[in-house]
Amino acid sequence: IILFLASVSLGKIYVPVEESGFRLPELSDLKPLSQDFLFTLGNASSKLDNIQNMQYRGKVYLGTPPQEFKVIFDTGSSWLWVTSEDCEKCHDTKNSFSLQDSSSYVPLDLYKSLQYGTGFAEGVISLERAGLGDNPTVFAENQYFVLIQKDKDFENMKADGILGLGFKQLSEGKLPLVENLKRQGIIDQAVFSVFLSDNGFGDKDHTNPSSMVIIGGSDTETYGKNESTRYVTAFETTGYWSVRLSKIQIGQKEVVKASTIAIIDTGTSLLLGPSYEVKEIYSQIDKDFECQTSSGFLICSCGFFTSIDDFPLLNFTLENYSFSLTPRQYMLKQGSQCQLLLGSLGEQSIWILGDVFIRAYYTIFDMENSQIGFVGSINKDTTGNNNFNNGNAIIIIIGGVVFISLLGVLATKLINKYCNRRGENPVSYIHLQPTQSYQRL
Structure with missing residues (x-):
């Protein structure tokens, strides 16, 4: 374990995280995993831990005196929650909150239920x-959070809780932490940025620079290529960091699609899309290469006769900007096989651009102007250079809980309302739609 010391410089808070090993799951292990983050404050930068391109976890402190928690930093939800030390039916955590040990804790008279695709959490x-x-030297006062009394089906979440980085529409208007920091004048602007390093899925012990989340600003000179930042509008009313998806191409072939929305989600490791559109991408690749489908994922031969570099570019057009992924970015090479890091969302008519996409593009989440900026990441194009001993393809899925950490009913209605207003097909959340509810204590 390597610990990095935190420091404060020019209004920036540098936040360290641990580096540790983690076993890559095989197909038979396919379950949602947690994501580990390290982050920054102010116009700030801070190191992130990269556990085999799979988990990113960072520290949050709650209470007086501060109690430390390692939580998932998730742009797919907006609630902050940690488990209570009194919780007898919660997933295993290293840290839980002791309300008796905090002089600043204030319980409200509302009980919150968060229902996720493969589990739920509920508390006060x-x-x-x-x-x-x-x-930490600065704190947001009176931050809303949920003290969890019970959760289920979070066995694979290697974190004490979740820090949501979405809009307040996903937390019923209660300010998420980033907006609260801005309102209290602790950060200059409600902006944060994410750089995810590429360690070759564990092939490299450390990366330079380390993964980084900056809360309060961005640093394109350090984490971006020498190119202009391209901004696209984020549909704030949906609660998600959702943007217009104009076109998808695999090589020179445009994918016939019904989806019009893509969500940029740090809580998802893969690229995920509607089954029909994903199958069309598979089909285009399969007809030119020797491939097979295993557990719903496409695995292709990329050994002696075929190089990973022979596969086509995968291109997403967001508004009017084109963003390409090379095969080394959207495939995982193990021995003589290459697996697409692309999965199906079934009948849902949205795309989720997770860590596979964010590793390729340094991403700026601008709450002030409801926009997302993208600039090519300084990561070297080496994702496909991995060699593993096991014969099974490795599937990597990280979600705060499932593919999006929190798909709320309210947000579903807001996305549908937005699409209906523009005369487009509404987003269809069928199987992963959770519910949220309040109950008076």
């Missing part, structure tokens, strides 16, 4: 001091 909506970093 509360107010508390919340800080970020390894040795």
Whole structure:
């Protein structure tokens, strides 16, 4: 384990995280995994831990005196929650919150239920001091969070809870931490940016630079290529970091699609899309290469006769900007096989562009102007250079809970309302739609 010391410089809070090993799951292990983050504050930068391109976890502090938690940083939800030390039916965590040990804890009279695709969490909506970093010097006062009394089906989430980085529409208007930090004048602007390093799915012990989340600003000079930042509108009313998806291409072939929305989600490791559109991409690749489908994922031969570099570019057009992924970015090479890091969402008519996409593009989430900026990441194009001993393709799925950490009913209605207003097909959330509910104590 390597620990990095936190420091404060020019209004920036540098936050360290641990580096540790993690076993890559095989097809038979396919379950949602947690994501580990390290982050930053102010106009700030801070290191992120990259556990085999799979988990990113960072520190949050709650209470007086501060109690430390390692949580998932997730742009697919907006609630902050951690487990209570009194919880007898919660997933295993290293840290849980002791309300008796905090002089600033304020319970409210609302009980919150969060129903996820493969599990749920429920507890008391509360107010508390919340800080970020390894040795936090600044805190947001009166931060809403849920103190979890019970959860289920989070066995594979290697974190104490979740820090949502979505809009307040996903938390019923209660300010998420980033917006609260801005309102209290702790950060200059409600902007954060994400750089995810590529360690070759564990092939490299460390990366330079390390993964980074900056809360309060961005640093394209350090984490981006020498190119202009391309901004696209984010549909804030949906609650998600959702953008217009104009076109998809695999090589020179345009994919026939019904989807019009893509969600940029740090809580998902893969690229995920509607089954029909994903199958069309598979078909285009399969007709030119020797491939087979295993457990719903396409695996192709890329050994002696075929190189990973022979596969086509995968291109997503967001608004009027084209963003390409090379085969080394959207495939995982193991021995003489290459697996697409692309999966199906079934009948849902949206795309989720997760860590596979974010590793390729340094991403700026601008709450101030409801937009997302993309600039090519400084990551070298080496994702496909992995060699593993097992014979099975490795599937990597990381979600705060499932593919999107929180798909709320409210947000579903908002996305549908937005699409209907523009005369487009509404988003169809069929199997992964969770519910949220309040109950008076």
